[in-house]
Amino acid sequence: xxxxxYILVQxxxxxxxxxxxxxxxxxEKLKEAPxxxxxxKKYKADLIPPGLIVARYFAKQQQxxxxxQTDLDVITQELEALIEEHxxxxxxxxxxxxxxxxxxxxxxxxxxxxxxxxxxxDARIVNREDSVNMSESYRIYLDACCLNRPFDDQTQPxxxxxxxxxxxxxxxxxxxxxxxITSTALDAELAQTPDVERLKNVKAILxxxxxxxxxxxxxxxxxxxLVKLGFSGYDATHIASAERSRANIFLSTDDRLIKKNQKYxxxxxxxxxxxxxxxxxxxxx
Numbered sequence: 001x002x003x004x005x006y007i008l009v010q011x012x013x014x015x016x017x018x019x020x021x022x023x024x025x026x027x028e029k030l031k032e033a034p035x036x037x038x039x040x041k042k043y044k045a046d047l048i049p050p051g052l053i054v055a056r057y058f059a060k061q062q063q064x065x066x067x068x069q070t071d072l073d074v075i076t077q078e079l080e081a082l083i084e085e086h087x088x089x090x091x092x093x094x095x096x097x098x099x100x101x102x103x104x105x106x107x108x109x110x111x112x113x114x115x116x117x118x119x120x121x122d123a124r125i126v127n128r129e130d131s132v133n134m135s136e137s138y139r140i141y142l143d144a145c146c147l148n149r150p151f152d153d154q155t156q157p158x159x160x161x162x163x164x165x166x167x168x169x170x171x172x173x174x175x176x177x178x179x180x181i182t183s184t185a186l187d188a189e190l191a192q193t194p195d196v197e198r199l200k201n202v203k204a205i206l207x208x209x210x211x212x213x214x215x216x217x218x219x220x221x222x223x224x225x226l227v228k229l230g231f232s233g234y235d236a237t238h239i240a241s242a243e244r245s246r247a248n249i250f251l252s253t254d255d256r257l258i259k260k261n262q263k264y265x266x267x268x269x270x271x272x273x274x275x276x277x278x279x280x281x282x283x284x285x
Contacts, residue, residue, distance in 0.1 A: 081210035141242035182209035183241040
């Protein structure tokens, strides 16, 4: 505060628009954290932090940027998972790799151009098989109840049945046919598990996940909206994370959560169901 007053007395309010470039001496690190980075140059605003200006005058634009960043993070994770899945032995992208093992845009384009030399009959077969695989692909968010279900008392018929459904779903995710989604919200709830062995087993399941949704202001704001509808804090954050991930289904063994969702089904942007009911519905298609 004393420094701000000194700047105002010396340079008046004109100092508010001044950005000071930060330059480190050779062999040394910067002693101050930059407020802005423009074309790799780092700047410091001594009087008015840019964050205050953004919050006051550009809040809507910043929210849009945050939303785009979240979408970019999801797409980046999907791309990395896709490359990892198809660069193994006999993978579709093996020939698109450089000597260093990276998949590049130019190599993918060459691979696509080469594939156009297929006969029309072969092309029809490939396209038909691709459409079938796509129609059977699901992005799935399992809540903490589902993740814990395989470690509950299996002598109870309902628990045993739900466990079988969940294991079937996880098997599909592990094979790469479906994609399991995790989140920092799940990390936070599971961290409250007192049983260390159970926690270890649940975390092992989540290693199958190809997509992880990181907490953001958008998810927090959406969670607040859902809490106002009557969802618990954890449930609200899980649903918000599933919505943000564009999951095809949110699965839970919590009857109260599913019933609450039915009440507000028009306001929830992701289908919510019990794993047994959902698995039965898709296998009957």
